[in-house]
Amino acid sequence: MIDSDFLSQLERIVGTEGLVRDESELLTYESDGLMSHRSRPAAAVLPETAEQVQAVVSLCHRHKVPFVARGQGTGLSGGALPHPDGVLVVMTRMNRVLDIDIPNQRITVEPGVMNLEVTRRVTPDGYYYAPDPSSQVICSIGGNVAENSGGAHCLKYGFTVHHVLGVEAVLPDGSMVHLGGAALDSPGLDLLGVVVGSEGTLAVVTKVTLRLMRRPQAVRTLLAAFDSTDAAGNAVSDVIAAGIIPAAIEMMDRTTIRAAEAAVQPGFPDAEAVLIVELDGPQSEVDTLFRQIEAVCERNQAWGVQVAQDDAQRGRIWMGRKAAFAAMGRVSPNYYVQDGVIPRSTLPEVLRRIRALEQRSGLTIGNVFHAGDGNLHPLVCYDDAVEGQAELAEQVASEILSYCLDVGGSLTGEHGIGSDKACHMPKMFSDDDLATMQLVRVAFDPHELCNPDKLLPTPRLCGEVPGPYRAHPAEVAGLATRV
Amino acid sequence: MATGPSDVALTDLNTRLGAPVARAGAGSDAVDGVVPRLVVEPQTPANVGGTLAWATESGRTVIVRGGGTKIGWGPTPGPIDVLLSMRRMSGVEAHRHGDLTATVQAGTTLSAMNAVLAEHRQWLALDPPDPDTATIGGIVATNDSGPRRHWHGAPRDLIIGMTLARADGVMAHSGGIVVKNVAGYDLARLLTGSFGSLGVVVNATFKLAPRADASRTVAVTLAGPEQCGPYVAALVAQASMPTALELAAPPPAMLVRFESVETVAEQQALQAVTLAEQQGGRAVVLAGDDESHAWRAHDTRVFGTGQDGTILKIVTVPNEVSSTLTRITEAAQTNHLDYAVTGRAGLGVLNVLVQGATEARASFVTMLRDRFLPGQGSVVIRRADAELKSLVGVWGPIGDGLPIMREVKRRFDPTGTLNPGRGPAG
Structure with a gap:
């Protein structure tokens, strides 16, 4: 329970400047990138050091006050949605680059450092940080760790979890731990692999050591137009079947191409679909495989092929792709961004169902895919x-998720479950699966204080399952109780 | 602990499972010299779960075994009630070649799996020792890998889904069959490297890699261990992309592998030769049988079947590989030990074989452990006799994460049924 005494204690930890208690100022924090979910926190703190984070979490733990960590608030699943009776721990002031270790290809940063800033700091040395979510200009590393962020280039280079070597983190009881480190394979359970992607429900990360990658010798980017998304999808299949793993393969459909053109004029052809294919690596390899990619595109009746001749052209192509979400604002007053995953080979089938849904619902659905990995x-x-359209849009978006699950896919590839999809989790996982995940949560956070009501469904969030009461396996095992 | 004679337990378990899958343990089933009372070889997930539920309910201990190639890793077990052998849970359940993923039962050997995937020129890009015997379950449980980890990663980097049996026999799934997936906690990654202490891997789903057209290996002879670091740095600096970057000693040598289309592999190999010569080393490009032979010789240096001795995994940061190699050499000489080293020069992960008196090996381990700051490196015992394990411990310092690791173990296995005391957190 937050009272004036609790607030005074918070103020002693973070100072007057670091405490936000004014109702109107707290409005700033009432949602993250998922604007449809809003909740004002009882208080927000902006710590500047790991010790302050630890003191805040310890205080919350002692008083059994819920807390939610927030980075830049760009998340799209409501993962940083504040708890109305809790403290929001805003990590933006912890934005120092602590150590750049080029010989070991590592960098250690505080969680508030922006994703792109990491690459910017090591570019002079010829290195970069591989995960590149579309929001990389404004999203922070702490948020990337929480969400296990991907990006266009994760097809070849993996996700955040493949690039985080170690973290310093404050556990929900206020204790500080170091998981992983500068060296690989620290002895012990791979809790680092679980904390990354835990959506801020297991710990508050205060320091992150990341792996840096050497800039490849060569990068080549191609844009190709197709008369149908099926033809573009076939081209992607042929690339994979040829044994080529490009650095990225992205697909956009007519709706998103037009939106991108309206917003940033990347010079995309007016086609049913475009593919962006990027190869990187040793010069000789890129040259050889690029010819194979061109041949695949030709076989699949690609037209309007553009090959970026320099960094500026490459940048323009990527700008068109990465602006696609925001660009939808040019063609529609509002839009709902869905994030689902399918086995890549089922793309034509799922697209057909999405098109049928578009006609049935009367709502335009634009499609942008990380086509290489089915996201x-x-x-x-x-x-x-228009009355009822927001609800209809949400229903349509939910239905698309069910298509993903029908073909063995996932509820989310990179945006996370958060508060948005927690109630969908039983569609993908059994009660036993969820109870097993809950074992992880209670090990870290037995009092359910750390970003509660996110990631896993709770009765409070999703309502009781209808029907007679049945004890949950976790209850039978004495591991959980109903509230 | 077991409450009655083994034959009563045997009848009890077989009755419960409805099939004669349990038998009495024999000397040949021993784990680190400890003979299990019962051996169970289930053929279905239900019988894996049934065995575990029975064991948990009756307070018995269970040790999980795949191909047995790494069964001696981890601390020496106490009394073993049940040895759960997964070897009959074998087969590739699905190879989705268009999606570059496959699901495989835990008892499948790596070679058997890759033989199936080869039909579509794909593979699970792991090359740990003993691929003909080592099972997927064992490889996942120990997060074991080989030279190609340099490019492809370890099991924890490639696993995308898992069916696991909990200590109480309940089956649970994590992840799925798609490469990109952030729904829920990543239990598959949690179980990877947990040494069977949190649950039993029933099946696992992996991201696959296409098989390369061609391979070339550059065999480099270095003037001294101190040359290793600069050579690796030079390769990195020119953005060379080897799939393996291996060190071996003594004498100090390296194997650098390139896999791509033929002309590219050849060209990259020639560039690596030039770099080696610029560093004052000697290098030749190997292909075909010569290349295969060189890798077989490399792989058996530490892990060969005829090699007795203690195997350690020594990890350091990449830029300290040369100095660590020097330290290993000095510590071996000081303690009058024979030694051999192989490992990932670009990653800082080394396998070290040491032979000599127990006290001397213990001193060797302690000397090396003392040099590493937390998070900067580690010395873990893989294979060793019980005496050495008890003298210096298997894991070395685990750090301030140990209490939360123990809590995770307690939540997953409150009765201490699964591989008790053998996992890094109990």
Whole structure:
């Protein structure tokens, strides 16, 4: 329970400057990138050191006050949605680069450092940080760790979890731990691999050591237009079947191409679909494989092929792709960004169902995909001014998720479960699966204080399952109780 | 602990499972010299779960075994009630070649799995020792890998889904069959490297890699261990992309492998030769049988079947590989030990074989452990006699994460049924 005494103690830890208690100022924090979910925290703190984070968490633990860590607030699943009776721990002031270790290809940063800033700091040495979510200009490493962020280039280079070597983290009881480190394979359970992607429910990360990658000798980027998404999808299949793993393969459909053109004029052809294929690596390899990619595109009746001749052209192509979400604002008053995953080979089938849904619902659905790994980002367009359309858009977006699950896919490839999809989790996982995940949560956070009501479904969040009461296996085992 | 004679337990378990899958343990089933009372070889997930539920309910201990190639890793076990052998849970359940993923039962050997995947020129890109015997379950449980980890990663980097049996026999799934997936906690990654202490791997799903057209290996002879670091740095600096970057000693040598289309592999190999010569080393490009032979010789230096002795895993940061190698050499000489080293020069992960008196090996381990700051390196015993394990401990310092690791173990296995005392957190 937060009272004036609790607030005074918070103030002693973070100082007057570091405490936000004013109702109107707290409005700033009431949502993250998922604007449809809003909740004002009882208080927000902006710690500047790991010790302050530890003191805040310890205080919350002593008083059994829930707390939620927040980075830049760019998350799209409501993972940083504040708890109305809790403290929001805003990590943006912890934005120092602590150590750049080029000989070991490592960098250690505080969680508030921006994703792109990491690359910017090591570019002069010829290195970069591989995970590149579309929001990389404004998203922070702490948020990337929480969400296990991906990006366009994770097809070849993996996700955040493959690039985080170690973290310093404050556990929900206020104790500080170091998981992983500068060296690989620290003895012990791989809790680092679980904390990365735990959506801020297991710990508050205060320091992160990342792996740096050497800039490849060569990068080549191609844009190709197709008369159908099926033809573009076939080209992707042929690339994979040829044994080529490009650095990225992205697909956009007509709706998103037009939106991107309207917003940033990347010079995309007006086609049913475009593919962006990027190869990187040793010069000779890129040259050889690039010819194979061109041949695949030709076989699949690609047209309007553009090959980036320099960094500026490459940048323009990527700008068009990365601006796709925001660009939808140019063609629709509102839009809902969905994030689902399918086995890549089922793309034609799922796209057909999405098109049928588009016709049935009357809502335009734009599609942007990380086509190489089957990660879909349907953008469901609607007008909030039209009564019922927001709800319809949300239903449509949910239905697309069910298509993903029907073909063995996932509820989320990179945006996370958060508060948005927690109630969908039973569609993908059994009660036993969820109870097993809950074992991890209670090990870290037995009092359910650390970002509660996120990631796993709770009765409070999702309502009781209808029907007679049945004891949950976790209850039978004495591991959980109903509230 | 077991409450009655083994034959009563045997009948009890077989009755419960409805099939004669349990038998009495024999000397040949011993784990680190400890003979299990019962051996169970289930053929279905239900019988894996049934065995575990029975064991947990009756307070018995269970040790999980795959191909047995790493069964001696981890601390020496106490009394073993049940040895759960997964070897009959074998087969590739699905190879989705268009999606570059496959699901495989835990008892499948790595070679058997890759033989199936080869039909579509794909593979699970792991090359740990003993691929003909080592099972997927064992490789996942120990997070074991080989030279190609340099490019492809370790099991924890490639695993995308798992079916696991909990200590109480409940089956649970994590992840799925898609490469990109952040739904829920990553239990598959949690179990990877947990040495069977949190649950039993029933099946696992992996991201696969295409098989390369061609391979070339550059065999480099270095003037001294101190040349290793600069050579690796030079390769990195020119953005060379080897799939393996291996060190061996003594005498100090390296194997650098390139896999791509033929002309590219050849060209990269020639560049690596030039770099080696610029560093004052000698190098030749190997292909075909010569290349295979060189890798077989390399792989058996530490892990060969005829090699007795203690195997350690020594990890350091990449830029300290040369100095660590020097330290290993000095510590071996000081303690009058024979030694051999192989390992990932670009990653800082080394396998070290040491032979000599127990006290001397213990001193060797302690000397090297003392040099590493937390998070900067580690010395873990893989294979050793019980005496050495008890003298210096298997894991070395685990750090301030140990209490939360123990809590995770307690939540997953409150009765201490699974591989008790053998995992890094109990």
